[in-house]
Amino acid sequence: MSGLATILRKDLKIELRTKEALSASFVFAVLVLVIFNFTLILTSDEALRLGAGFLWIAFAFSGILSLNRSFALEREEGCTQGLLISPAEPGSIYLAKFLANVILMLTTELLVVPLFVVFFNIEFERVGLLILILALGTIGFSSVGTLFSAIAVHTRMREVLLPLLLLPVTVPVLIASVETTAYALGADITVAFWFRLLIVYDIVFVTASYLVFEYVIQE
């Protein structure tokens, strides 16, 4: 895992200094929720089911903003080449980028959820479960997102290409995240299948992305 901690630390340091990804994705996610809140008047039951969907729409699109930034910062001054010539193994580069994306997305989500609760007037008790589901959903979304971000960054239409590649592949994890989030918020539904799907998706896509990243980042 040579270089993993070093690259992760560097990415977080740049983000702490610039706050570009975090501020853009937070503002975007809040705006999405504000728009839904003002355009729809929901009963408390509807808010539980639909609110989870609104939340993940906000997370998915705001997440794409930070994923786009992930490899864009390597593009400037040819830093991707700096990674390629370094002793860091491609798998370590992938994991560092993936973890940085998970941390940034989760930070945004943890800042946005309290606002969501206020906007939609929701009371819920399964806080720990919600955090676990946010983590599992974010891991699945970021695993593929990090890989596709590395592909899209070398294209001219990268801002458009990333969501076009990413959203179809992440449909299963987004549906599973919405269903399990609704349950965590208090909806009376069965989610065992969706919970298992989240875990399996995470394992499969983190492993697959780790293995193919070497071919994506080179030339």
Added chain:
Amino acid sequence: MSDTPTVRTEKITKQFGRFTALLNISIEIAQGEFVSIVGQNGAGKTTFLKILSTIIRTYEGDAQLFGSALRRAGADVRRRIGVVLHESLLYPDLTVADNLTYYARLYGVSNRHERVAEVIRRLDLDVKARSLVRSLSRGLRQRASLARAFLHEPDLLLLDEPFTGVDERAAGLLTDSLAEFKKRGGTIVMVTHNIDRAWHLADRMIILQRGTLAFETATSITTTDAFRTRYEEILGGEA
């Protein structure tokens, strides 16, 4: 000195689509040798350097660094290479010192704080060490990039136009650093358009033309003028 050549390529060919960037390039570079590669734009100089630096990993032919196959070059081989390209490979939103510390960690430099301070001092970057790379001029970025390449004390330096944008004083610092590097047994491959500077520094000159090795000579057996005449003949032949 090792008998194994530091660089050995055999019939390296690289194509980008239908464009042949390199065609059957076979070169051996001994440990401690300084080789300059000159040629027109598009001659394949940078592509050759990118293959040696492991940035480009798909090509035909064989290449070895330090006796190991380049295609399978692992961390141990990459750790022995220092590279300067057109771009600085430095993060614009980090300071010069932060960038160098990052690369020192990445290359596993053991005494990294001392080493970072040393290369900053050697490249005369003390005043700019705490400045963001984004705020540096082209010349200062180039110096910081050179500091990055020297940082982990490589055995092979691959330099693509290292003197571009640097002022005379910085050029002097770089020349001294390269001389010192060579003195302790380091091998240097430098790509440049500046024949005079290359001639002054190198043991051997190579002319690439349209991806082929058109001419090579040791600097000890001919003169700059004779080489320049040959260079112009080759380019004239192309025109």
